[in-house]
Every structure is written in structure tokens, then in C-alpha cells.
Amino acid sequence: MQPSTVVGALLFIAHISSGGAEAHRHYQQVLTGNQPGVCRYGRRLECCYGWKKNIKGQCEAQCDHGCRHGECVGPNKCKCFPGYTGKTCNQGGYNLENAGQTGPRIIS
Structure with a gap:
């Protein structure tokens, strides 16, 4: 196997394991008690589609x-x-x- 192929494969594995491929994963809405509109994208918690973070840092419906x-x-x-x-x-x-x-x- 060529050294460049091995390096490329290692970089790809590192990219996936670091969460770089999260954009291609589906989101899952998270139940956080009294804070609606929070979704999990891979390992990150963000406002769901149709919700926006307000000045208090809470997700607010749009x-x-x-x-x-x-x-x-x-x-x-x-x-x-x-x-x-x-x-x-x-x-x-x-x-x-x-x-x-x-x-x-x-x-x-």
C-alpha cells in the first residue's frame, strides 16, 4: 500500500472520530425539562430547526x-x-x- 493511501485513511478515521462527520448525521430532539426546542446533532446540543437562541441563551420558537x-x-x-x-x-x-x-x- 502506498504511504499516501495510509496517511489519507488515517486522516479520514481521525476526522470521523473527532465528530467532523456530524453534519451528515440526523438530529434528535432532546427532552431537557422546561427548555423546549433543543436538539442533539451528534454530540452537540443546539436549537432545533425552527428555533433560535435568544439573548438569554435559550431556544425560542420562530x-x-x-x-x-x-x-x-x-x-x-x-x-x-x-x-x-x-x-x-x-x-x-x-x-x-x-x-x-x-x-x-x-x-x-
């Missing part, structure tokens, strides 16, 4: 179109305040208690 009258609880998933509906919580504005419905609604 809603591309925002949640006008609600909060973003998952990637492009709004939890509407009472009285509002729609994918971005932009419909409504009436009192759901008078209509016999109460509580926030999650729209996905």
Missing part, C-alpha cells in the same frame, strides 16, 4: 409571520389569546366567553 394577538409556541405555531383565531392570531377580537368558549387556542 414564527415567520408573527403572532399578532398571541405567542409563538413552536415553529410557525401560534397560541392565540382568548377571542382570537387564525394561523397568526389576527382574526377575532370578540369575547369567546360570551360565545361559550374559553381559553387560548393553539393554531398550527
Whole structure:
């Protein structure tokens, strides 16, 4: 075997064992108690797709179109305040208690 072939094979093995091939592996969502949106990529923990690290270092859900009258609880998933509906919580504005419905609604 050529010395360059041996060196190349050793470099490839070192690359794989150091975690350099992690980009080609699948991710796995990690349950971390009260911090949602954390995934394991190989040996690294990072925010999952659709989540972004906020200034406190926690993963925060991202809603591309925002949640006008609600909060973003998952990637492009709004939890509407009472009285509002729609994918971005932009419909409504009436009192759901008078209509016999109460509580926030999650729209996905």
C-alpha cells in the first residue's frame, strides 16, 4: 500500500472520530425539562430547526409571520389569546366567553 493511501485513511478515521462527520448525521430532539426546542446533532446540543437562541441563551420558537394577538409556541405555531383565531392570531377580537368558549387556542 502506498504511504499516501495510509496517511489519507488515517486522516479520514481521525476526522470521523473527532465528530467532523456530524453534519451528515440526523438530529434528535432532546427532552431537557422546561427548555423546549433543543436538539442533539451528534454530540452537540443546539436549537432545533425552527428555533433560535435568544439573548438569554435559550431556544425560542420562530414564527415567520408573527403572532399578532398571541405567542409563538413552536415553529410557525401560534397560541392565540382568548377571542382570537387564525394561523397568526389576527382574526377575532370578540369575547369567546360570551360565545361559550374559553381559553387560548393553539393554531398550527
